Amino acid sequence: MDKKKLKKLLEDVQEGSTDIDRAMEHLDDLTYKNLDFAKIDNHREIRTGYPEVIFGQGKTPEQLREIISFMISKESNILATRVDPEVSGYVSDLSPDIQYHKLARCLTIRKKPAEKTAESIAVVTAGTGDLPVAEEACVTAEIFDNRVERFFDVGVAGVHRLYDNLDDIRKCRVVVVVAGMEGALPSLVGGLVDKPVIAVPTSIGYGANFSGLSALLGMLTSCAAGVSVVNIDNGFGAGYLAGMINKL
Template sequence: MDTENLKELLNEVRDKKISVEKATNMLEDLPFKDLGYAKIDNHREMRVGFPEVIYCAGKTIDQVKGIVEFMDTKENNILATRASKEMFKEVKKICSNAEYNELAKTIIVKKKTFKPKDSYIAVVTAGTSDIPVSEEAAVTAEIFGNKVEKIYDVGVAGIHRLLDKLDLIRGAKVIIVVAGMEGALASVVGGLVDKPVIAVPTSVGYGANFSGLSALLSMLNSCASGVSVVNIDNGFGAGYLGSMINRL
């Protein structure tokens, strides 16, 4: 329940449209719901602008299902990351409108729509192998009401592919750049645009890539100004931060 809905509820009590008992029942889950194995933060959107997101890795199928089942009683869209197909199958039984992105490993349940801003977020990947992380970023940004433009497989090994899409990239309000190997694409993009760049290192690469550590260090050491870096394979973090910037 956001601030506006809370005000509306109090007005309905004042105007005797609903009883105090009913209003109390509606508020009983604030500020969080204790499920025993999880405490769901119902006030998060009021504090930070976006509702809580379910991180599924390490959780059992029943735990994910139980969390989704409670969150489905609220008005917010639901996003679950790092979700397996088996988790989705169980969630689908209680949420018929649940959708699964196999590449991103995300489950979404759309409960309300947003009027997209004119501005958009560009999600740019170095290679096709980086798409799963890019999709996680894109799904996150989209479920929070952003328009997303996807520009995939434009890495530095064929720089002409990037230059061909430069107008679309420059038109974005914020750019998410996803790259593995040596992670050079973030620096290249950062040197070509006047918008904030969120760099996402991926674990894509051969042995000396050290499961994304090489890309992470390259991005952190970028000589291009305006480049910030999230953790390895953290498409969700990039999509979330991009959403915050785009709504400013």
């Protein structure tokens, strides 16, 4: 409940159009909703500008269903990440607006009218194998009203593909670069654009890739200025951060 709604509730009590018991029901969930197994942060959007996001991995279908059932009663857009297809089917009847993004493994419910930003976020991948992580970043940025431009499979093994798209990438306000293997693409992009670059290492690669560790270390030791790094396979974190930068 934001300040305007709280003020309206108090006014309704004073006028007699809402009784005390009804008002107390609203106030019970003022800061967070206690579901025993989860405590849903109702104030997060007031504090940070973004509502709480559901991390689906590790949650049972029943837990996810109960969390979403409560959050649907609010006015904020809903994003759940790392949701498996069979789990998404368990909650699909909760709202006609539920959309499951299979490649990203994300579930979204849009409660607010879309108001896309004038500026765009570029999401760039080294290879096709990086698409699930990249799409997680895209879906995250888009549900929070950012315009996203996708530039996929433009890795350093065929660098001409990147140069063919460079003019369009440079028009975007922030660039998310998703890469596995040795993770070289963010350094290359960082040396070619005048925008902040968010590097996302993925677990895609052969044995010495160490499930993304080699890409992570390569990105952390990048010689290009203006490159920041999120954790391995953390498309959500990159999309969220890119959205914040895009709206500054």
